[in-house]
Amino acid sequence: MIDFGYTLSKSRTLRIDNLDDSRYKALHKLEPDAYKCIGCGSCTASCSAGVFTELSLRKILLSMQRGDEKQYINQLQACMLCGKCTLVCPRGINTRHLILSMCKIYSIDK
């Protein structure tokens, strides 16, 4: 296969019976904007820390909706809270508070 530098994501299924979105709901309680996200990725594209690390707010939020955020949540530690993502967000999400709220909900070791 030709190497384009990127691939298609593997197909996968989510079983709603196994879905644990309690933290996503908890996040919504702290920052109601959480439900507004359309996953456009503007935040990730403009991210200052994203230049140096894998940090992708879009991925983290999306994985939280699916209840499997554990593999991505630690990316958040790279954030510099500069607020560019807030300015570019087409949905006007208060991303800085979203990130701080995520930090409140999670612990790294879990």
Place this chain on the structure above:
Amino acid sequence: MRERFLIGFDPFVLPFLLGMAFVLIYCIVGLIRVILQLSKADRRKLAISLFKPANAWKNVRDMFLDCLFHVKLWKRNPKLGYMHSSIAFGWFMLIVLGHIETFIFVPKKAGLFYFPIFFRYFMEMDNYSLRGSFFFFAMDFFLLIVLSGIFLAMFKRIRSRFFGMRRTTRLSITDRVGLYSLWAIFPLRWIAEGFTAGIAGGSFMTIPINMLLKNFMSNPENITVAWWLYSIALGTFMFALPFSRYMHIPAEILLIPMKNAGLKVYHPRKGFTLAQIYTCPSCGVCIDACPMSASRQNLKDTTVYLVRQIKRNNARRMNAMTEKCLMCGKCQEVCQINLQSYDIRMRIRERATYNLSLKHDYLDSYKPEISKSKVLYYAGCMSSLTPTTGRSIKKLLDAARINWTQMDEGGGICCGRPLILSGKRADAADLIAKNTEIIESSGASILLVSCAICYRVFKEEYQLNGVRVMHYTEYFNELMEEGRLKVNRGSLRYAYHDPCDLGRGCGIYDEPREALSRVGIIAPAEKERALSVCCGGSVGSLTLDFEARKPITQASVKNMLFSNPDRIVTACPLCLNTFERYSPVKVVDFAEALCDGLEKKED
């Protein structure tokens, strides 16, 4: 003058005496608590400053000017100033004159607390003397002054706009008890002294009252009732005082020396902060000043209410109110007691707990290649979203033939201020260290910054050896003064917005205006300089969402449009970004505005 009673005591003085004792004990305990809560270094600092002659003089002067004459309020609004100073100074004079009177006529009673207060009850006039008449007149005169102040205070409850205040504080229950008893004290004193004016004498205020109902007034039983009421009003006020806003009366005497000693806020509730909290008179000047008060739902989150919640130690509300704040610092600017609300809020934010901590160790491997030059330009995160700013700065620097390079081309590190504002000072230290390393190793002598937010943190938190940090408004103004950057003056009218961090934060007001006046005409905003209104985009606020910021920005834009400008100019990429959303006129960056002058020259 001679005493009417041998023992010089009557049970009616008890409410006053008990109240007085209560206030004294409360204040002494409070004073000891505040002093003990201070750090050892701070206590030393305070003690030393008390004995420095220059400082001691400043303390005394401030106490007179601030506590008694309310000079700052006079400057703000003379009616408001008169109202407060007439009550404070008038009452002060009544007490002082009462003591002098006692000291002159009955020296052996001079040590009794209550005697000067109820002097007219205990004394009897036997002959006229010039000295006596002077006191009669002076006491009535100051009573009139206080009564006029009380009358204005009552009027202010109905129409605060007459005093230049759109909104006033909603009082708590204890505040109300204090307020109504304070209102009652002086009319009751007037009446009580009117009752005894036939016996103890009086002047233009009290004698007419006595004349009005001669028989009723000279009945000894009625006399005692009037004096009981006066004493009860005093007692009620004293008992309410420690739990109400009137605690500011004794607390300010402590706060002034602490402030003049240069103490710093180190805790959200303790020590210096506690003294400030108790000194807040809940005047509510900060409510109108707060940019958030553009929408009604935010009114209860202004500084005066934060102070109340800190007093009550309501942690949940304290955090919520603090997280909402834009940290623009305007409340501090208008505050009568200079309450350091910015610092107090920072201390509250620094105590927030997070389960997930940030880690910036990935920065260690970041080593940008920067060619050596005199001027190092740091655009900052926000500026990368307003590329016109960068292009304009490039144009100006090249026109002035400056040898420069950009430090963060294609993405650099954040300056650290957003982290500090979020209470994560330790995390910000990593960014500060890395940026310091990059700047110092670049060999530049000037660090040029085009963002007000970055500029403030570079000034306050960075220690850059041999590097001069300059905001681009300062730098370009300097270049123009030196004649290295030449621009032509056009006919456009610019309204310049003072970014919070640049103006109130760093005190830069004149340079941008001077520079702008070389390319166009300055159209003043309604409120500007230290009173400038935050654009509403501030990274200081953590919880205000997009919709909640809208009315704040709209109010700020309206303020800028005061004299119909052609352009709104700002010197901060965040303000630029925020204003652009709702402004009907074109919003340009400071550098872009200067380029208007350049292009005309090239034509």
